[in-house]
Amino acid sequence: MNHADLRAKAHSLAAGMAAADHGPDIQLSQTRHRAALVASWHIAPGSTVLELGCGQGDMTAVLAEAAGPKGRVVAVDVAEPSYGAPVTLGESAARLAAGPLGPRIDFRFGTDVLDPSVDFSEGxxxxxxxxxCSWYFASLKQLQDTLARVRPWARRLWFTEWDLTPTSGDQLAHLLAVLIQGQIEAAGSHGEANVRTAFSREGLLRLLPQAGWTADGSGSVDTEELQDGDWEIAACLDLAGTEERLAALPEPVRQLLLSQADVLRAVAKPRGNRALAAYSVTAR
Incomplete structure (x- = not known):
């Protein structure tokens, strides 16, 4: 399915998401972003797809549309169905399962592909x-092990994440929010935020060969419509104000992070902060 076809279906795909009940415009922009990605990945009708870190299914729905009625998407996530707000993963999955894409999707929550009991045949x-989803991983080692684990199961890898290299000054607030959260995690105060292990595109390209993959394509992805910059800034400032998380840190680290949070408050806008760009990497 080409880019134009998927983009044209973005409205109906977004409307099928449970989160659209709470923010239809936000859901539409998130779905459009994923439709543009999948259209560039050449996922043909009838394809079988394993999606890791599916969350509430924003990408799952687009993948299922691209795969078509004869295709199949196995969507896994380590989180339990009760995770998420204002819509839980389970509620969102149930909405998708009840719609026209439901027969093409197999949601598997509470599933870690590093568990030996989780297995698929070669190819x-x-x-x-x-x-x-990769910044959710607890460490780069965990991500590397996961990519190595799935290597025999699939012919192609399609990977996208936020790009730590800003292209303009108005993306610095999003970048700073990401780096502060990553530092808190790296210093040993662990939580369940979106950002746990923030790494660069170059970091991924160094990691892929160690996991058995050979990168054969990489490019930037426009994120102009997305609200994730605002979300991460709010999450970061909330985290910086959580005394119990910061109390677990060495005092010099805590003071450094508090100072960085001061800078973030000074440079961030109340809303409408421009998100970092994203990147897409393909591998075989």
Missing amino acids: AFDHVVLAH
């Missing part, structure tokens, strides 16, 4: 997808 999937 079971045409594609494996990780979309805006």
Whole structure:
């Protein structure tokens, strides 16, 4: 399915998401972003896809549309169905399952592919997808092990994440919010935020060969419509004000992070902060 076809279906795909009940415009922009990504990935009708870190299914819905009625998407996430707000993962999955894409999707929550009990046959999937989920991993080692684990199962890897290299000054607030959250995690105060292990595109390209993959394409992805900059700034400032998380840190680290949070407050706008760009990497 080409870019124009998927983009044209973005409205109906977004409307099928449970989160659209709470913010239809936001859901539409998130779905459009993913439709543009999938259209560039050449996922043909009838394809089998393994999606890691599926969350509430923003990408899952687009992948299922691209795969068509004869395709199949196995969407896994380590989180339990009760995770998420204002819509839980389970509620969102149930909405998708009840719609026209439901027969094409197999949601598997509470599933870690590093668990030996989770297994698929060699070449079971045409594609494996990780979309805006890799910063959730506890470490780069965990991500590397995961990519190595799925290597025999799929022919192609499609990977997208936020790009730590800003292209303009108005993206610095988003970048600073990401780096502060990453530093808190790296210093040993662990939580369940979106950002746990923030790494660069170059970091991923160094990691892929160690996991058995050979990168054969990389490009930037426009994120102009997305609200994630605002979300991460709010999450970061909330985290910086959580005494119990900061109390677990060495005092010099805590003071450094508090000072960085002061800078973030000074440079961030109340809303409408421009998100970092994203990047897409393909591998075989």
